[in-house]
Amino acid sequence: GCGGGDDAGSGNGGGGDDKITLGFSQVGAESGWRTANTKSIQESAASAGIDLKFSDAQGKQENQIKAIRNFITQRVDVIAFSPVVESGWSTVLKEAKDAGIPVILTDRAIDDPDTSLYKTFIGSDFVEEGKKAGDWLVKEYNGKTDPVNIVELQGTPGAAPANDRKSGFADVIKADTKFKVVASQTGQFTRTDGKAVMETFLKSQPKIDVLYAHNDDMGLGAIEAIEAAGKKPGTDIKIITVDAVKDGMTALSEGKINFIVECSPLLGPQLMDLVKKVNNGETIPQRVLTEETTFTPEQAKEVLADRKY
Amino acid sequence: MIDVTTPPTPQRNRPLLGAKRVYKANTKHIPVLATLVLLVVMYSVGVYNYDGFGDTQVVLNVFVDNAFLLVVAVGMTYVILTGGIDLSVGAVIALTTTVAATLLEAGWPAGVVLPLALLIGTVLGLGMGCVIHFFKVEPFIATLAGMFLARGLSLLINRNSIPITNDFWTQMAQKRFRFDDGVFISLNVVIAVIVVVLAALVLAWTRFGRNIYAIGGNADSALLMGLPVGRTRIAVYTFSGFCASLGGVLYSFYTSSGYSLHGQGLELDAIAAVVIGGVLLTGGSGYVLGTVLGVLVLGLIQTIITFQGDLNSWWTRIVVGILLFAFIVLQRLVTRKAK
Amino acid sequence: MVLQMTGIRKVFPGVVALDGVDFRLLPGEIHALMGENGAGKSTLIKVLTGVYDIDGGQIELAGEQVRFTGPLQAQQAGISTVYQEVNLCPNLSVAENIFIGREPRRFGRIHWSEMRKRAHTSLARLDLDIDVSAQLDSYSLAIQQMVAIARATDVGNTKVLILDEPTSSLDASEVEQLFAVMRRLKDENVAILFVSHFLDQVYEIADRMTVLRNGRLIGEYRTAELPQMQLVSKMIGKDLEALEQIEEHAREAPRQETKIIEAKGLGRTGSIAPFDLTIHAGEVVGLAGLLGSGRTELARLLFGADRPDSGELDVDGTPAKFHSPRDAMTKGIAFSSENRRTEGIIGELTVRENIILALQAARGWTRPIPRRRQDELVDKYVKALQIRPADPERLVRDLSGGNQQKVLLARWLITEPRLLIIDEPTRGIDVGAKAEIQRLVAELADGGMAVLFVSAELEEVLRLSHKIEVLRDRRLVEELVNTDDVDADRIMQTIASGTTGATP
């Protein structure tokens, strides 16, 4: 890709000023988390003086491929995108590589063995998130022998976060036979469905000890259902969720949720940093993990005030 | 009795009729022509407003990126021409890619997987066609059930996205026909174009094609005229299923993966493309060429949005809506004026 | 014997349409199937050609027992059919409608130019010269009917030709062309089954006839041996004398001098040249002309179904502009279309709903007609027009063609219009009911209603009208006051000679 590199350089020079153009293809606007992610990227691009070409794929891989291809024709300097799915990127990324445009993955990884197709990946590890949730549960019930009945609210069937958070969690708890997932259904990552499914769980399951929801929103919906059933969320039923959006953190601080695994959408600043480095030809690590943590109610109270999203 | 020995025949050959003839022949083409003209206008607006929009590759990319949609929309055109609808196409794409990817991953040779993949949609289409014809179930519902079924099956097979690393597939995916430096089309485009041409020819030149129009015009009459209504109808859904499967194969070339969530909402895109191309949803009127234009319109709208580049998610939707609106209303007004 | 049907039985939910009917058809004969509206003629045809399943009985074609599962099979077995109502595809060209299913092909593809050429010849045989590549629905119903006939008579291996009311909207000259074709086929030994409510036509062409009444066989007769009056009484089960009186009655009706509408240079390019026309209260105005002469188009303009692009229209002496049929209705104008299947009935609604539809539309949706009133009105007209079966809750779709026509008429009569425009109101209606309708028109006119009467049957126009507007070439060429010296010949001469009389 030497000649291609020159090409990109000249396109840049032709623009007059040395502003970097970044083509970014977002998954969509399917959740509050996602829009916070978008916002973070847009804001930090502006403040970093990077010219951002933003494209929304509305949850479809084909749209994302189209967008990337269009970025290539427009000869942007760097392409970044959050892949809708893990596989199926080799063709279009090869085109980018041939055109000498570096690619950065954000938020979600791809499973292509050819790592030369992208410069780096920045984002979180969903399996790890599931594991963290499981770890907390194991610790919480450490020493007790009674069976623990768990219900799970999965994300959209097939979506990577749903698959990974489910499997990471399952991996951890399977070590102990007292943990039993008695029901697991999709809440489509939305509050309403979370509430609806939980309502039914509450009636069809004689005993529920723990709720594990793949995101805050479903957890928040479920809380409403639990309250309507006359139970106390967080006490009668322990709740674990993932994301740590503001509403979730509020509920956590009120003790309605017991534990949240953070999955930070605020990748913007880190991403812009990488974009600049990549554009300057600096070497960067293959994988940059976002700084993510977990929250208990106490920790939530501390950080709640300056939670932006 | 009336005196019929002096039949006043001369006034029958009216010059007026001759004039009317030329005029009538055109009215059927007006929707397609209007679409074409507006498409050109839209393209020119794009070229005028955005740097690099005028590149040949931009247009070719619309084809490259929508080849599978084009194939699916062609099948949909047939179905809609008979007055039906096929909602299962998006899900069939998902099922095809999932099955293909799973089998390839399991080490099956491409030579076996490919025909199998193509068979999936064809068989499903045949089944839906039979249900629609023999049991008089509404196409909307029969194909909606087909949609649930196909998507459900692919979800059951594997909920994760499966990469395809098979050599044949990779070759097909990366096959490029280059015309010039940086000007190329993919294999998918070639396949899609072949499908379009064949479909258009069949529609215009064969009995099967004409029967489709007849059924769309009036199915009861077609039956009384002694046309093979049932056979044609079943064939049409089978064909649409085949196209969806072929679309699925192209999709798997395009993305090198199989995934149960592929092609979500694609049925609506296909229907929209067909209808924008001037095909009447009630059946009996329209052309495959119109459908091609319809796909181009959708593709071009998306390209414009990408070139605009500063729209956030919601403005993207709103602008797509506005462009669609402007296009359809203009098309409607032009067509109406001409008539 | 080409065809023998024995003991045919067909039951629809709630009706026994055919009960033990026998029917035979000999090669080289023209056989008329006679019966009142709803007698079961069309059903017998549909049973024969496999549109409906049989509930009992047997069919033998050329000595072999057959049971078709659909028209396609029947066609392949050599039965060619024109069903009642035009059953063609409006979205296809005329040529395609004639040839679809058996298009001429070359190199495996349809040979379009050959097809057009053959369509042209095939229509020419019926003395029709139209543009065969134009879409079917750009032509009037009568032309469509001719196209359907052309389709059926152009089949090579036909053994049996079935024509179910093929002449219902044809003019005398077209009927004559059809008969010529029928005679030719007869000479070629084709057996022809012919259904018509025009007794004159039947007596002119048929060799034998079979009479049905209420789904039962009454008998099989030689035409020459059964006088008209006897045939009628066999069909309706009682004697009929009503026909004669109307003629006297209508002609001598007094003419009133209040103008209801007055068209001044009203016209629409491409459909009818500007014309002047005045209609007074209590007057029956007939429109006469040939196929496609513009009668229907004139009527539609007066009703606002199409918009005029020149001239003006006064209603009650004040200028009126109709943007839609609704506007005309508010002025007391009613219009019953000739095309009952696509512009008249609403098949999936019941008889009652179809009848009250126009009245209800006029009242607006907020003021429903009370159910009791509906039943009264509907009952009255079901009786007056002898709609059968006399069940107002039956779907109109399931009624026989003639009865559907009566329903349409009833729809407009209950709105009590001041000007009733009826386009081919007696199309497909049996002799008894036709007389009834004619009497009704005459009566209404006596009561002060103006009637614009359009019919392809010139005698009928002559019998009823006070004055006759003659159209030719989509131009109103002359107005004739219907005095004793006006007769069919005189009108035909007017049309043929092309004298431009009262028109601009």
Place this chain on the structure above:
Amino acid sequence: MTNLLRHRLFWPIAVLVVLLASNLVFSNNFFTITLQDGHLYGSLIDILRRSAPLVLVALGMTLVISTGGIDLSVGSVMAISGALACLLIGDLSNPDSTTSVLLVVGAAIALCLVFGLWNGFLVAVLGIQPIIATLILMVAGRGVAQLITDGQILNVHSAPYRVIGAGYFLAVPVSFLIAAAAVALTVALTRRTALGLLLESVGGSPTASRLAGIRARRITIMVYVFAAAFAGVAGLIYSSDVSSADSNAAGNLIELNAILAVVLGGTALTGGRFSIAGSVLGAVIITTLDITAVSVGVPVETTLLFKAIVVIILCLAQSPTFRAKVFGRFATKKAATREAVAA
């Protein structure tokens, strides 16, 4: 007995009964209804409550379909109405004041009426094919909803607003009462006035209707306005249920479910005859199906298959040809004869 079998709604009801019965076998306490915090509580009550938005949307859809149209934009309209309501309530100085909340609700529905007019205008005045005309609003409308909420989930804390979707009146869910009122209103509107007849006539044959003097244009516009208004109310219920507006999820794919409900209820998509009771039943079946899948514990992967199978069974059961072919021609023929003799 045959009469019962022939009734239009027999098969939908039968499927509903089977679904409920399967709960009796496969899940616990499905039929228990208790009094919890002064309101009824139980799975059956959930079905009533959860059906409400779909019933509302299906009602509007029924009217639209009866004219031969279709409305794809209902989901987006739902999203907009919820979003606007939540936005306005968020700006209220006192979100717990019933009057202000009522005003907000009025405003949201008024906006939906405008959208309905828009759809009606495109279809009836410009003569654009309904599916494409409403597709415009389907695409753009969701964008508008996201614009209103800025892509975030808007939370509201308003007791009166909460009542709409999650509250109870005399121990009965308010959302159910709203849906019931809407059904009553629609029935009254279509069957007590002549609207139903005129709709069926327009759907049955637009040309014939025009010539019969029906103002098809006006009626068509009205129908889209109704659909949008009902969708708007559904959107309020949806958002009030969780006291927040999620403009991305609200009403997602509801148009498909609503159309499914309408068709399951025996209304043909080609227009004409419609059955409100059928559509309501269809909506309840779909909700019951969803709830049953969860309560019986159908795995996520197979839920869609489960749904597909039920839909297929119901469709086939409703098809007279299928019954005739499967249960033998003999039975139907005998029944027909008997009926004919009786008549």
